[in-house]
Amino acid sequence: xxxxxFINQQLLKMEWLSDLVATFVESVLKLDxxxxxxxxxxxxxxxxIKIFILLSVLIFTVSIIQSYFPPERTRKILxxxxxxxxxxxGALLGTITPFCSCSSIPLFIGFTSAGLPIGxxxxxxxxxxxxxxxxxxxxxSIFNWKIAIxxxxxxxxxxxxxxxxxxxxxLEKYVEPFVYGNxxxxxxxxxxxxxxxxxFAKTQVKxxxxxxxxxxxIGVAIGAAIHNWIPEEVITALLGDDKxxxxxxxxxxxxxxxxxxxxxxxxxxxxxxxxxxxxxxLSFMMAVTALSLPSxxxxxxxxxxxxxxxxxxxxxxxxxxxxxxxNAFSYLLI
Amino acid sequence: xxxxxxxxGCDKCKKLEANVKExxxxxxxxxxxxxxxxxxxxxxxxxxQTPALVVDEKVKSVGKLLKPDEVKxxxx
Numbered sequence: 001x002x003x004x005x006f007i008n009q010q011l012l013k014m015e016w017l018s019d020l021v022a023t024f025v026e027s028v029l030k031l032d033x034x035x036x037x038x039x040x041x042x043x044x045x046x047x048x049i050k051i052f053i054l055l056s057v058l059i060f061t062v063s064i065i066q067s068y069f070p071p072e073r074t075r076k077i078l079x080x081x082x083x084x085x086x087x088x089x090g091a092l093l094g095t096i097t098p099f100c101s102c103s104s105i106p107l108f109i110g111f112t113s114a115g116l117p118i119g120x121x122x123x124x125x126x127x128x129x130x131x132x133x134x135x136x137x138x139x140x141s142i143f144n145w146k147i148a149i150x151x152x153x154x155x156x157x158x159x160x161x162x163x164x165x166x167x168x169x170x171l172e173k174y175v176e177p178f179v180y181g182n183x184x185x186x187x188x189x190x191x192x193x194x195x196x197x198x199x200f201a202k203t204q205v206k207x208x209x210x211x212x213x214x215x216x217x218i219g220v221a222i223g224a225a226i227h228n229w230i231p232e233e234v235i236t237a238l239l240g241d242d243k244x245x246x247x248x249x250x251x252x253x254x255x256x257x258x259x260x261x262x263x264x265x266x267x268x269x270x271x272x273x274x275x276x277x278x279x280x281x282l283s284f285m286m287a288v289t290a291l292s293l294p295s296x297x298x299x300x301x302x303x304x305x306x307x308x309x310x311x312x313x314x315x316x317x318x319x320x321x322x323x324x325x326x327n328a329f330s331y332l333l334i
Numbered sequence: 335x336x337x338x339x340x341x342x343g344c345d346k347c348k349k350l351e352a353n354v355k356e357x358x359x360x361x362x363x364x365x366x367x368x369x370x371x372x373x374x375x376x377x378x379x380x381x382x383q384t385p386a387l388v389v390d391e392k393v394k395s396v397g398k399l400l401k402p403d404e405v406k407x408x409x410x
Contacts, residue, residue: 070383070397071382071383071397072382075382103382103383103384103397105342105373106342106373106376106377106381106382106383106384107382107383109373109377109382110377110380110381110382111382113377113380178374178377182377182378182380183378183379183380184380185379185380185381185382185393185396203399301373302373
């Protein structure tokens with residue numbers, strides 16, 4: 001076994017944990033692993049433990065990287081670039097700038113007041129929840145690296161294209177006037193020692209686990225139900241990749257849902273196991289994370305309805321295209 | 335002394351307000367604590383991350399849930 005596949009199988013996919021939980025289910029709980037109850041109990045315990053371990057380790061590592069990119073710094077970097085380069089950088093920095101969704105409005109205003117085009121800010125805001133660094137490694141753990149990397153690439157492309165179109169169509173007039181011309185706070189960048197960064201990372205792990213644990217439990221429970229209780233025929237009848245409407249249906253169901261990407265992963269995992277196309281599953285995940293009612297309601301405070309509708313529209317169309325494309329080329333990925 | 339906690343009503347903002355009050359009580363100083371939730375007023379300070387701590391109209395900290403001991407440093 002090469003080192004790479006060892007890391008992949010044991011550290012990322014945690015096959016040792018799957019075996020351990022299987023032993024536990026069979027000899028302690030006395031459940032047959034091939035029975036429905038045994039199978040779903042195994043899925044639930046294994047997935048919950050796996051996701052929490054990966055989540056904590058990943059958030060910690062990612063937070064150390066993030067501590068080098070506070071929003072103030074990101075804003076300064078973005079100010080130095082123009083056109084599509086700025087959109088690409090906006091999308092990339094969106095993945096590593098730490099900010100919680102409750103700060104998305106001050107961030108929007110802060111970027112715009114600094115003179116950044118709103119298209120660049122949208123590239124940032126779209127990629128930020130969509131392409132989370134930690135979620136990419138989870139995707140690699142649950143599916144494989146090809147899917148994880150393709151997800152990142154199309155997520156970034158979606159953010160860049162949507163932001164660029166918002167810039168090109170000159171939609172600035174649909175931004176509330178008070179967003180412009182606010183003062184820019186220039187507090188001197190704090191000298192962070194490694195200890196500060198580690199403390200920051202620890203706090204991030206605590207905060208995020210506190211925020212998402214319920215979504216994960218619900219997600220895994222739904223995943224376990226799909227995995228063992230809902231007949232495959234029902235799922236393939238609705239979401240099978242031979243059905244043209246599977247992608248729009250998954251997107252439509254996903255849009256109003258609000259969950260963290262970590263909560264959607266176990267559902268995605270179970271659906272793929274039931275023969276649902278990878279494109280359909282990715283569409284669902286992207287719709288849940290990139291578009292949600294709470295974030296739309298927040299955005300409504302700073303942009304007028306036409307821009308909000310355009311934003312939701314272009315992101316939805318992008319998600320549909322991604323879904324259809326991935327389904328069509330899924331033989332390259334699995 | 336006039337202290338403002340800027341934040342849109344998220345969990346961390348409420349906790350910061352409580353920690354500020356605790357710090358004031360422990361230090362035994364005279365200070366008014368105000369919670370600012372309106373985006374327009376928050377943005378007048380130019381902060382991009384909430385909660386933020388403002389002491390006598392000067393922004394002291396952004397995006398951090400300071401513990402009472404950490405708040406005290408800014409009140410001296």
